[in-house]
Amino acid sequence: MASSTQTISRLTTLWETPKTVYGWFATVDHKTLGIRYLVTAFSFLVIGGLEALVMRLQLTRSDMAVLTPEEYNQIFTLHGVTMIFWYASPILSGFAVFLVPLMIGARDMAFPRLNAFTYWTFLLSGILLYVSPLIGQAPHAGWFSYVPYTLTKYSPGMGMDFYAASLVLLTISTTGGAINFIVTILRLRAPGMAISRMPLFLYSTGTISFVILFSLPSLTANCIFLELDRRWGTHFFRIAGGGDTFLWQQLFWFFGHPWVYVIFLPATGMLSMIVPVFSRRPIVGYPFVAIATVLTGVVGFGVWLHHMFTVGMSDIAMSIFSAGSMTVSVFTTIQVFAWLATIWRGRPVATASMYYAVGSIVLLVIGGLSGVFTGVIPADWQAHNSYFVVAHIHYVLIGSNMFPVFAGFYYWLPKMMGRRMNEKLGKISFWVMFIGFNLGFFPMHNLGLLGMPRRIYTYPAGAGFDGLNELVTFGAFVLGIGILISIINFFHSLRAGAPAGENPWNADTLEWSTTSPPQVYGSEHIPVVVSRHPLWDEFEEEDDPDDDRVLDWGRLTPTTTALDAIPAGIATIPADSLAPLWMSLALFAFFLFVIYQMLWWMVASVIVTFLVGCYWMWPHVEKEVVE
Structure with missing residues (x-):
């Protein structure tokens, strides 16, 4: 379809954020916010990784004194909460914020200002957490923070x-993001993109968004109860008070x-996008992978008690949750076999992204098998609170999160920055990371079976743990070097990388039909989808001078029905605004005042939040371009 310079000019005027200080803070562009999510979450990965290396120095040999017990507990806690809450989920949100509108042919997320609000709240919640070590008040009870110790x-x-305040602020951000993804995926898909034609990344992102809505309130309530018990005289966890x-x-x-599964499923969705592209064929068993993704989220709610087999409960309760642990592994197995069958029946291309994807499958299988082991009640009783569990959780979280994330970086960064990463450096980085990771974490299985407890800051000489711990520490530093190679690769490619072009990988999904990096308005014409692989299928659209899919008379994007993506209307996308930043700052102030028990300042910050909300929701005349 022929491009119109006049149309492109109108769309650019409508959608472009001013390149000013105001524009930097006020932008609601999903592409800018997605990149900010990625940069911020990756920064937290680096911080959490440095904390891990410090812990490993302390545990290299018996009776080390690199850290005091209290310092170790604080770094251990910050490492855990940083990696699980401020890296693992937000990094996937960053990919989703950038990619989902492009994948579905929309101009932006359903609620762009909410999108900006969730980013600023995520950033400020991390800042609130890291204020604590700066003033010598870091949390010290682990990422799980069991009472009564807390x-x-x-x-x-x-x-x-x-700890409690920063997590509640983060849950506000995460809940807002989940609502935004659900509405965007269900109602803003391009005409013809029925749910049976959606990219599998949308299934995983949509599933975990529903999981967040049903699971996250329990964490929010828990942290609120903890703070009320600590500072406001309640007795939710105090046995003496009932x-x-x-x-x-x-x-x-x-x-x-x-x-x-929130930090696992979107990453598997990324693998389901990457593996077929570099296998040069559609994924095997698309319907089964989609159903398995959804069922993983559903059945995952019936597994939580397997973390508590040792606390004392009835045999029937333990048996039910043990069966749930076994059942949920079946759905992951379906995905693994689909990836392997796709590679087997395809013509694999050995890119850096494919290296990370295949490496992730290997690590996921190892972590999944050890997870089934901990779902067996007698085995769990023996391995509980040992380093075997530490090995399992890192194989699952790094194998099924960090390695797919790096696969995603090498796959989608050319689309985001317009330049390709260096493939040779990428492959070197993969092998260093893969070898370092296995050297660092596989011996932890042995340490756990030998009886080394988790969550200890040192261990006595003669326990038989020294040799394996030296190997673990060496592997951790090798893993860190591998990550550093990719960071160097990124900054080098940012300036000297080969131009990416629109579709350097010959991929099949809509984000690759846009320029690299994408224009501020995404696609000039709202696409029409007739299959699961719109860029692989031969489908020619006829030029139409009266095409109504340009939508260039305002900040507009089409809405469609939830199941079959039949056109249903046109949505107006709000313009840039400082209101999301103001509300985030007001909430940040509120939680800071909660920590210091400054009641009247708390009330004032609530009032400010309410007033900003009124301004946010007040009707505004959106910018239009009239010829």
């Missing part, structure tokens, strides 16, 4: 208050195990 009797400082310490574990793991 109550004021055993944790009298403000560290656990920072509370129950096991309430924390029940609520925490009701959130905690579904969260595993």
